Amino acid sequence: MTGHKNRLSASALIVRTLIGAGMAVMLIGVFYPLFWMVLSGFKDNTGLLTNPFGLPDKWRFSNYVSIWNNGIRRYFFNSLVITVLSSALVAVVSSFAAFALSRYRFRSRRFWFMYLLCGLMLAPQVSLISNYKILQGLHLYNSYAGLVFVYTAFRVPYTMFLMWSYFMTLPKDIEEAACIDGCSSFQNFAHILLPMSKPIMATGTILTVRYVWNDFLFSMVYTESAALRTIPYGLNALKSETGTEWAKLMAGMVISAIPIIVLFTFTQKYFVRGLAVGAVKGYPAAGRTHLNEEEEKRMYVLKGRVIDGNGGEPLEKGIVEVTDNKITAVCNEWEYTVPESAEVIEVENGTIMPGFIDQHVHMGVGDNYYKIFERHAYHAVCQCIRDMKQILNAGFTSIREVGGLSNYLKAPWEEGLIDGPRICSSGKAIAQSGGHWDYIKDYPIEFTLHPDRNVNSEICDGVDNVRRTVRMHFREHCDFIKIMGGPGISCQGNKIFTREFSDSELRAFVEEAENQGSYVAIHAHAAIAINAALRCGVRSIEHATLMDDESIELMLKNNAWIVPTLATSYLSWQHIDEREPWVKEKMSAIEGPKEENLRKAYKAGVTIACGCDFGGGTITVHGNNGLELPLMAETIGMTPMETIVAATKTGSRLMMRENELGTLETGKLADIIIAQGNPLEDIWLVSKADNIKVVMQDGKIKKNMMKGICCV
Known part of the structure; x- marks a missing residue:
């Protein structure tokens, strides 16, 4: 052991000696020419030629003075300037x-x-x-x-x-x-x-x-x-002026090197x-001396066809750069240099788009309202968590829930306890006694009022009660208010062509919401309900099935919008025999004029948003939310690009987060999806969750069906 240690020390000593000797040789090679030039400047011509490497026999400072006064001074100044x-x-x-x-x-x-x-x-x-x-x-x-x-x-x-x-x-x-x-x-x-x-x-x-x-x-x-000559050219010129007085030229070179x-x-x-x-x-x-893993920001670079959500032409060979949870660049591929630290996602046969936003969602409600009273609220919470996963898997990174319990799921989502879309919630929908979402009229009203069974709606009558209910909603951190302004398809009783809530109640809803910097969304099929709501300042009309010309005029005047909810009707007709007996009668009454009214509103320039109105039951199953886009194209006559804008940019406006979401722009949150193929050529591609290959939410990959990409 000891002998081996001594041998290692000897080897190390030899290595150090060789390294030191090599460095000494390098230093001599660098500094000796400079040292020789300085010494040569103190010699005369004879001494420099006869004894080039020795010390001067006499130290001639006059060489430096002479060369400075004979021209170097002027050249030195020129070079300096x-x-x-x-x-x-x-x-x-x-x-x-x-x-x-x-x-x-x-x-x-x-x-x-x-x-x-x-x-x-x-x-x-x-x-x-x-x-x-x-x-x-x-x-x-x-x-x-x-x-x-x-x-x-x-x-x-x-x-x-x-x-x-x-x-x-x-x-x-x-x-x-x-x-x-x-x-x-x-x-x-x-x-x-x-x-x-x-x-x-x-x-x-x-x-x-x-x-x-x-x-x-x-x-x-x-x-x-x-x-105007500088020192290098000036020294060459002085060579003839000084004859061959090399010592003085050496002095000039020393001055030029200083x-x-x-x-x-x-x-x-x-x-x-x-x-x-x-x-x-x-x-x-x-000045940063250390950068640990927690401080490093993960970077993705997505390369392929880019639809940014603003409605313009796509970038066929585009780049979306994501750093941490923000979009940090969107441009053409030829304008961009990929950083070495970035993880590149190549999209060969697909399209990069903003995450979709479903603007009319219910979770944990189901399709059969009788079952609402057969389960506890905790059961509904579990259904909501299931629904949230299905919605995110379909490429919808955000939702606007218009009646339900998701308001209480926002905090768990923000803490990372559950996965799903980011939530904009109205809290419980507000209905009048005997109105829509006072579900089964054959039951006592206490069934609807039961807080452990009905987690989706609450009853409110009279202006004073309206004001208190709205204030309590915002106290619970609701984002906007959803009210039931007329009868619905799924609830028992009430004719579809009537309205609910008085004008004074409607104005109270709007006033209280606007006091909180928000707005009111209303469930309304009949023109009488739609027009009353618009005249009182309601901004968001859900369904708007039987709107008339006055409705369209009021929408344009008030900068209101429609959420037509076509997908729920589409699936309900396919399973009509599984629905409650009154559903078919009501749907038959509205289907005729619905398409014509929506096309008329679209041509007039009314803003149309994208919401499917699924409840998460066995018929309107979440995960099929993308079905709304092709139905908007076929029913209303919107272009595929317009439906994408409705599901992205318009949705961010309804969520009141247009500065953060809805488009692929620098500085916005990195909610991004990659869809198979080109939805501008076939918008039905986005209707199937299997065609959504990648879902990125807040800069983290939540779904990955492409090889070579790591989920976070």
């Missing part, structure tokens, strides 16, 4: 260009980036004649400005690339926080990005200074007056750090 101006201009232009190319997403960004990089491929000798002609044409030949112009043009591409690489490593969190506090883009650049970029600024400046200070070619070609040596000595710390950034993966940028 040109170098300072060129370096400053290169730093300014390069930093602005790097900032724009690293922080902004614009259509021609990649073109300009490649255009500037092409400058790295251009050798100075190739452009001598063309530059000469340009300078003559601009009357800049034989001037400081001409030389500064040429040096700037040749140094900007390299310096810009250095700074761009560095800017890409800097975290954007501080800039985003500054923007929230009111900083402009320029303030972000000047007060945040530049102070964090001292290392790369020093690197770019030193390399530019060295290039300009030591250049001989441009000074020779683009100046002809001795008064500024570069001084500059590097005081900035070498930043220079080394700047060179290291980007060359070593994980190098701590901007």
